[in-house]
C-alpha cells in the first residue's frame with residue numbers, strides 16, 4: 001500500500017517527511033515524493049525508486065524548505081512506477097498525496113478533459129487533484145466535500161492549497177489515515193510508525209471526516225462542516241510492532257488483511273453485478289475463442305491455479321491444464337495460437353514463471369498474467385495483465401496474495417462460462433454475488449484463530465502430517481500442506497483422500513496426524529469414509545467442514561466448521577484455518593515465521 005506523511009509545525013518539515021516515509025517502507029513502494037510550502041509556493045520533488053533516490057534528486061535540484069508539507073511512498077496501482085506517476089500530483093494551486101483506488105477515475109478524467117484539463121500521468125490520483133482544482137472556490141473544506149461526493153473507491157488524501165500555506169487538509173475512506181498531535185506541530189500519516197519518533201498521540205480519522213491541521217491546532221468536521229470531537233489515542237507500540245500494525249508477525253497481519261485485499265481486488269472487476277475483466281483487455285469475444293487454457297505458476301500461485309482449473313472446467317467446460325512453471329518449460333507442451341496461457345505470480349518476478357511466459361509467447365499463445373506488483377517483469381511481458389490489489393505481501397509465506405489470486409480465478413471462470421453460454425446470466429449473477437460476500441464471511445471466521453491455535457498445539461510435535469481432501473478440497477489441501485512445511489519445517493504431504501488406500505495409508509499410525517478438508521457437499525460422504533479409514537488406524541484427525549455437518553462430533557478429534565456457501569466458493573473460506581494452523585504451529589515451534597530458513601520472497605533464479 002502507499003504511504004502518506006504530512007507535517008505542519010514550528011520547524012522545517014523536509015527531514016521529518018523523509019524520516020516518516022522511511023518508517024512506512026515496510027508497506028512496499030516503487031517511488032516517493034514530497035510537496036512543501038516553500039516561500040508560499042507549492043514546490044514538489046518526486047522520483048521513481050527509493051527514498052535515497054528522492055533525497056539525491058533534491059540535492060541535485062535544490063533542497064526544499066518549509067514548515068508545512070506532505071510526502072508519499074507509492075505502491076503502483078494505476079500507471080507504471082515512474083517519476084511522472086509518482087505522488088504528489090496537482091498543480092501550482094493544489095497538491096495531493098493519495099493511498100487507495102478511485103474506481104470511477106476514467107469517467108471523471110473524461111469530464112475534466114471536456115472542461116479543458118490535461119493530464120501528464122496515468123494515475124487515478126491526478127484526476128482527484130484536478131477535480132479539487134475544478135471545484136476550488138476559495139474554501140478548501142467546501143471544495144473537498146464537493147469532490148468526495150463525485151468520487152467512488154478507497155482514498156486517504158493529504159492536500160495542500162497554495163492559498164492556505166500554513167495548513168494541511170486530510171480525508172479518508174477505506175484507506176487508513178491518522179492525525180499525530182506533537183509538541184512541535186501536527187502530522188498526518190498512513191500508520192503509526194511514521195509519527196512514533198515525534199509523538200505517540202493521535203486521532204483516528206473516520207470515513208469522510210475532513211481534518212484541518214495548523215502548527216498548533218487540529219479541527220475535524222463532516223462533509224456538511226459540522227464539527228466533530230475526536231478521541232485521543234496513545235500508541236503503546238514500539239516501532240517494530242507498529243510496522244506490523246500491532247500484529248506479532250506480518251503473516252498474521254496479512255491473514256487479517258484478506259477481506260480488504262479481496263474487496264479491493266474484485267470491486268473494479270464487477271460491474272452491475274456481473275464480472276467485468278474487460279478493463280484488463282480480456283474481452284468477451286476473446287474469451288469465447290479459447291478452448292484450451294494453461295495455468296502456469298510456482299508454489300502457492302500454482303495452487304491458486306489448481307482451484308482455478310476446477311472452477312473453470314466445472315462452469316465453462318473449457319479444458320485447463322495446470323503446470324508447475326519449472327516443469328512446463330521442459331515438457332514440450334503443445335501450445336498453439338488458439339490457447340490462453342495464464343501466469344500467476346505475486347511478485348511478478350519468479351524466474352521459472354517468467355520463462356514459461358516467454359515459451360508461451362514464442363508459440364503464439366495469448367498470455368494473461370495475474371500479478372500483485374505493478375510493472376513487474378511478468379506483468380510487462382504479458383499480453384493481458386490482471387493486477388491483484390493485495391498491497392505488498394511482506395511475509396515470505398503467501399496468504400493474502402493467494403486469496404486475491406483465487407478471487408481473480410473465480411471472476412475469470414464466471415465471465416468465461418457466461419461468454420461461452422455455459423451458464424445463464426442468473427447463475428453468473430448468483431455466483432458473482434457469492435464472491436462479493438466472501439470478504440465479510442472471511443472477516444467473520446477470523447475469530448477461528450483460538451480454535452486453530454489449540455489445534456496447532458496438538459500438531460506441533462508431529463514428525464509428519466497428511467492433508468487429505470477430494471476435488472476442490474484436495475486442491476486446497478496442497479496449499480495447506482505447503483504453508484505448514486515452509487514456516488514450521490514439519491514435513492507434510494497433501495494426498496487425494498480417495499487414493500490413500502492405494503498405498504499411502506500404510507503410513508498411518510497414531511503418530512501421523514491427519515488434516516481432512518471436507519467442505520464439498522457432493523463429496524462429503526466419500527471423504528467421511530476416508531476420514532474413518534485413517535481414524536480407525538489411530539490417526540488423530542482434524543476436520544475442516546461446513547457448519548451443521550451431521551455427526552460432526554463423532555468422526556473428528558478436532559473440528560473447524562465454516563459458514564455454508566456454494567461448494568465452489570468454499571476454498572475461499574477454508575483457506576483461513578489452513579493458514580492459521582500453519583501460522584500457530586510455526587509460532588509454537590519458535591520459528592522465524594516471516595523469514596523462514598532457506599526461503600526468499602521472490603525466487604528470481606531458476
Ligand code: AGP
Nearest residue numbers: 299300301345346347350397398
Ligand atoms: C508461498 O508461500 C511461497 N512463498 C512460494 O511458494 C511462492 O508462492 C512462489 O515462490 C511463487 O512466487 P510468486 O507468486 O511471486 O511467483
